[in-house]
Amino acid sequence: MSPMNPRKSDLHTHSLFSDGVETIGAIVKRAMQLRLEVIGIADHFWPCIGSNQGGIGLIRERRGAIELARADFPKIRVLDGAEIDIMPDGTFSQVAGGHEQFDLVIGSVHWSSDSSRWASAVIGASKRRTMDILGHFDGYLSTYRQADGEIVAAALAENDIAVELNSRYAPDNLEFFETARDQGCRFTLGSDAHQLNGVGRNEEQAKLADALNLPLWVPTRVPDE
Numbered sequence: 001m002s003p004m005n006p007r008k009s010d011l012h013t014h015s016l017f018s019d020g021v022e023t024i025g026a027i028v029k030r031a032m033q034l035r036l037e038v039i040g041i042a043d044h045f046w047p048c049i050g051s052n053q054g055g056i057g058l059i060r061e062r063r064g065a066i067e068l069a070r071a072d073f074p075k076i077r078v079l080d081g082a083e084i085d086i087m088p089d090g091t092f093s094q095v096a097g098g099h100e101q102f103d104l105v106i107g108s109v110h111w112s113s114d115s116s117r118w119a120s121a122v123i124g125a126s127k128r129r130t131m132d133i134l135g136h137f138d139g140y141l142s143t144y145r146q147a148d149g150e151i152v153a154a155a156l157a158e159n160d161i162a163v164e165l166n167s168r169y170a171p172d173n174l175e176f177f178e179t180a181r182d183q184g185c186r187f188t189l190g191s192d193a194h195q196l197n198g199v200g201r202n203e204e205q206a207k208l209a210d211a212l213n214l215p216l217w218v219p220t221r222v223p224d225e
């Protein structure tokens with residue numbers, strides 16, 4: 001398998017298995033039409049915010065839909081992902097079956113916080129080494145201090161966690177990206193699409209990566225490897 005082009009990826013979409021409105025088949029088909037090489041279906045699962053009620057059965061049902069889409073669209077890699085809430089105490093929401101079952105785990109803060117609470121939660125979650133990507137890092141931040149950004153970036157780099165460039169939550173604190181870059185972090189593209197017309201819409205974030213010289217990445221822990 002030749003190396004994948006991170007510019008042709010969208011690692012963060014939501015289907016009707018959580019708070020999105022589209023089937024997985026429709027999302028993957030759209031991604032194919034856009035000539036993406038990798039599409040991540042990163043639903044929320046109970047009890048995460050935005051999830052539908054349901055345990056391991058719902059997760060397995062979605063996995064079946066992902067496998068069908070892989071069979072229908074063999075030229076694109078479809079990642080069986082999840083977006084899991086980072087809690088204020090630095091743990092994750094307890095999703096049935098745990099993190100290891102997924103190809104990709106995006107850890108996200110979905111509660112409003114100030115800079116120091118954010119830093120302590122994200123650093124705690126990073127040390128558990130079970131997330132691949134920090135989603136929309138400042139989507140719910142009321143304040144940001146660069147000193148906190150520096151210790152968060154160090155924890156992410158040390159635990160090999162990528163930083164997401166999210167198209168739905170425009171970042172306010174670009175200096176965090178530069179700090180994460182300088183610490184050695186990699187960056188991913190995620191539309192955070194909940195509808196079909198958002199899938200693959202990462203042009204602005206790719207431009208930002210170019211402007212700030214951020215190295216883009218796609219995960220290698222994917223099917224067939």
Ligand SMILES: [Zn+2]
Binds near residue numbers: 083108110135136
């Ligand atoms: Zn989110």
Ligand SMILES: [Zn+2]
Binds near residue numbers: 012014083192
């Ligand atoms: Zn999301």
